[in-house]
Amino acid sequence: MLPRPKAPASPRRPQTPTLSEQDADPGPASPRDTEAQRLRFRQFQYHVASGPHLALGQLWTLCRQWLRPEARSKEQMLELLVLEQFLGALPSKMRTWVQSQGPRSCREAASLVEDLTQMCQQEGERRRGPDVSEDRTALLPARITPTPARSLPTSKPLLPRGCV
Numbered sequence: 001m002l003p004r005p006k007a008p009a010s011p012r013r014p015q016t017p018t019l020s021e022q023d024a025d026p027g028p029a030s031p032r033d034t035e036a037q038r039l040r041f042r043q044f045q046y047h048v049a050s051g052p053h054l055a056l057g058q059l060w061t062l063c064r065q066w067l068r069p070e071a072r073s074k075e076q077m078l079e080l081l082v083l084e085q086f087l088g089a090l091p092s093k094m095r096t097w098v099q100s101q102g103p104r105s106c107r108e109a110a111s112l113v114e115d116l117t118q119m120c121q122q123e124g125e126r127r128r129g130p131d132v133s134e135d136r137t138a139l140l141p142a143r144i145t146p147t148p149a150r151s152l153p154t155s156k157p158l159l160p161r162g163c164v
Contacts, residue, residue, distance in 0.1 A: 098113060
């Protein structure tokens with residue numbers, strides 16, 4: 001009986017590259033580092049000359065550098081993915097402002113959106129003045145849940161003119 005030839009590595013399930021020594025214990029990452037890693041992963045471009053296996057290996061490495069599975073729980077990694085998707089779904093002006101505030105969680109990003117929406121409504125009402133010809137109370141929800149009070153950083157860009 002002839003020896004069986006070794007099966008080539010499946011292109012559909014590339015092996016996860018091993019971490020280098022410097023990636024083994026990255027320590028705590030700042031939000032700025034996390035964002036830089038996310039952008040490197042998201043802006044990766046396939047180059048035909050390098051080949052698909054090398055490209056997949058590079059993507060695995062970039063993804064691990066961003067999500068840091070050795071230092072984060074599954075829940076924390078999901079938080080990063082959902083936060084990215086949430087921010088990407090916002091209108092561009094709103095997204096720019098919310099991102100400039102540096103939210104670290106989905107809940108914080110949602111609170112920022114609520115705060116911005118409320119500030120825009122107040123600004124619009126201030127510019128228009130009271131409108132007694134229209135009853136707007138019918139537009140309010142039956143139960144209003146107040147947003148937790150928080151101070152916004154003043155070193156970050158202020159609310160965009162004209163809001164969203």
